[in-house]
Amino acid sequence: QVQLVQSGGEVKKPGASVKVSCETSGYSFSAYYIHWVRQAPGQGLEWMGRIHPNDGVSNYGQQFQGRITLTRDRSTGTAYMELASLRSDDTAVYYCARVKIAKFCSGGRCYSSPIDYWGQGTLVTVSS
Amino acid sequence: DIQMTQSPSSLSASVGDRVTITCRASRHIDSFLNWYQQEPGKPPKALIYGASILQSGVPSRFTGSGSGTDFNLTISSLLPEDVATYFCQQSYSDQHSFGQGTKLEIK
Numbered sequence: 001q002v003q004l005v006q007s008g009g010e011v012k013k014p015g016a017s018v019k020v021s022c023e024t025s026g027y028s029f030s031a032y033y034i035h036w037v038r039q040a041p042g043q044g045l046e047w048m049g050r051i052h053p054n055d056g057v058s059n060y061g062q063q064f065q066g067r068i069t070l071t072r073d074r075s076t077g078t079a080y081m082e083l084a085s086l087r088s089d090d091t092a093v094y095y096c097a098r099v100k101i102a103k104f105c106s107g108g109r110c111y112s113s114p115i116d117y118w119g120q121g122t123l124v125t126v127s128s
Numbered sequence: 129d130i131q132m133t134q135s136p137s138s139l140s141a142s143v144g145d146r147v148t149i150t151c152r153a154s155r156h157i158d159s160f161l162n163w164y165q166q167e168p169g170k171p172p173k174a175l176i177y178g179a180s181i182l183q184s185g186v187p188s189r190f191t192g193s194g195s196g197t198d199f200n201l202t203i204s205s206l207l208p209e210d211v212a213t214y215f216c217q218q219s220y221s222d223q224h225s226f227g228q229g230t231k232l233e234i235k
Contacts (some may be wrong), residue, residue: 045226047224047225059222059223061129109159111179114183
């Protein structure tokens with residue numbers, strides 16, 4: 001079965017960096033983007049970025065540009081998210097998730113698949 | 129980045145009511161619009177993609193409509209298990225983005 005298993009919770013001091021892993025199994029790693037989404041306590045969802053599994057090209061949310069790095073290891077089907085210069089407002093649950101790469105067009109309309117599987121989430125706490 | 133604006137931010141309705149949540153994109157996104165349902169303490173679950181296509185396993189009381197910049201999620205007859213927060217998401221640009229969410233409660 002499809003699984004995305006994330007690394008455990010982290011406690012970091014302001015200014016530090018954190019690296020979260022997402023180990024995938026049960027599907028073809030090359031057919032799906034890995035996206036990263038975070039959710040601060042009691043808040044909404046914030047899209048952080050995505051990485052193409054084959055060429056490693058990443059796209060980042062504007063608010064994270066310069067602080068976030070997404071990487072992947074094709075040999076193990078594992079993706080990584082590193083966030084630098086942490087602040088207290090980076091305290092959140094961080095999710096990895098998969099999205100099918102292929103886009104579709106039908107009857108003049110085009111669309112892409114939604115996020116269909118999520119990791120269990122990793123709580124990152126930033127506190128002095 | 130494309131900004132997604134949902135309304136209302138919260139909603140209280142009775143069992144059996146027809147409920148509609150609106151999502152507006154800051155620019156044209158064709159039909160690259162997804163809807164998710166999130167229960168507390170769980171990751172979101174996809175309901176609708178392509179603005180109007182029902183994700184496998186999702187009850188038919190959920191429907192999506194719209195294209196371009198204005199989109200709706202409608203629950204035809206509200207059930208107690210529909211209590212959750214609902215998010216729209218655009219996947220048109222290389223930088224995806226979510227709406228701020230609509231918290232749905234039962235009166």
